[in-house]
Amino acid sequence: MELSVIILNYNAKHFLNLCLKSVLAATQDLDAEIIVADNHSQDGSTELVKQHFPQVKLLAFDQNHGFSKGNNLAVEQASGEYLCILNPDTVVPEQVFVECLAFARSLSGVEVKASQPQSHDHKKLGFLGVRLMDGSGTFLPESKRHIPTPEVSRQKILGNDSNYYFNKVGEFREDAVDILVGAFMFCKANVYKECGGFDNRYFMYGEDIDLSYTALQKGFQNYYLGSQTVLHFKGESTVKDKVYLKRFYGAMELFYDKYFKRNRLEKWLVKAAAKLFVLVKSSTSEKVQEVQNLKQIFVSETGWQGTENLITRSLESVEEESSSELIFDTSSYSFSEILTFIKEHRRKFKYRFYAENTSTILGSDDANARGAVKIMK
Structure with a gap:
């Protein structure tokens, strides 16, 4: 098997639903498996997977093991030559895994049909990350970071992050970096195991820094693939309290x-x-500035079939609108098309996704804010 996509979930049912839809689209032409490891959610997440995604391998834990142990337990059940550790509050484009596989194999001189160049004079691949953006289309700089030495971290805490983020590599470039983020970490399964996986002493946070640094210590090189953009709602799974x-x-x-x-x-x-x-x-509340009187537009080729009357526009014509909340019909457009639009129109609109299988509209306007979920009756 080529690839195992591992999604560790905890009470993120609606975002998990959207994530799985995008991952299924991105793996349809690959020899791949999708594993959802659930940390004893109480929001119906496991029932959702059983009902709507029977092709997904579900590991329903009887307790919350935390991020590190939960992922490690899932990796033990994985069969893929390659692994992708993925957060449930992400949306991936259809080509992302093909491109990651192509990049990884190009380091070994293996030819693969994809847009990546087929030879790199680099060190052996440790972990591979991608360009992450939040629900507004804003780039997340933690996609690529330097080693957070005590001095670098003291400066970051005091407000100077110039040496914390890996700014010398542009956000759309591909190059070697030090530290990646656990929302999307791609690697060979044997590299993950050689590095010992995530350190179980970390319950949540810091484990991605630790594993990235462990790879460097063992002689591997981590890389950043800025040509691939993944949406990470982030605020849904991380409450900054x-x-x-x-x-x-x-x-x-x-x-x-x-x-x-x-x-x-x-x-x-x-x-x-x-x-x-x-x-x-x-002691400081982080509030997202609300925009009043937003016009709701359903971005679709077929039109809104729900209980509310919404204006319908095609993706090509919606640019003419202003002060609007766009609700993307994921059955009309590919995830790649939607993510490209959000990337190219950062913060111009508020963005939402409609998942017809659960009749939910969801999104997030800021990396520090909880996601918005609306269930249509």
Whole structure:
């Protein structure tokens, strides 16, 4: 088998539904399997998979194992030569896995029919990441990062992120980078296992940094493929509250203690900066500016069949509209077409997706905001 796509889910039912629709479209011409590992969700996620996606392999855990252990357990059940660790709150274009496979094989000199060049004078592939954008079409800079040494992280906490993100590689370029994000991590299965998988001591946050760095330590090279854009709603699965901040900076302390020998003063400085950051950020509410009087437009070739009267426009004609909420009909257009439109019209509109199998409209307007879900009756 070529590929195993592993999606670890926890209470993200509606976003998981959309994610699976896009992954099925992206794997239809591949020898691939899709594994949903569910961390004991209570929102009907497992019932959704059983009812609407019988071709998906479901691992329903009886407890929440966290991100690291949950993914590791799923990898043990995977049969693919390659793996893709994927968040449930993502939408992928149809060509993404073909292009990732082509890039990975080009490093080994294996010829594959795809748009990627067929030879690279690079080190052996560790992990491969892609360009991520949020629900508004805004690029997520954490798609490619430098190694977060204690000094780099102190500067990031204090507001200087110039050495945190891998800015010398353009967002649409392909090149070697240090650290990738766990929302989309592509690799050979034997590389994942040689690196030991995610460290189970991380319950949530930091495990992608740890695994990326482990790959570098073992002589692999991580790469960023900016030609491929994946939508990561992000805010749906990450609530930036005080608990999140404590977990995140607790994970970073674990990372430093694991890889960097620090004197007492340095440890104190990192811990003090993290505590100060938690205090400041948790006392500041992050609100998304709401745009009033938005016109709702159903972007479709067939028209709206729901209970509300919506204006229908084709994808080609919708650019003429303004101050609108666009609801994409995923049965009329490919995910690649929709994601390209969002990428090229960043923040011009509010974007929503309509999933006809569950009659839901969903999206997210900001990386720090919870996703919007509307169930049509």
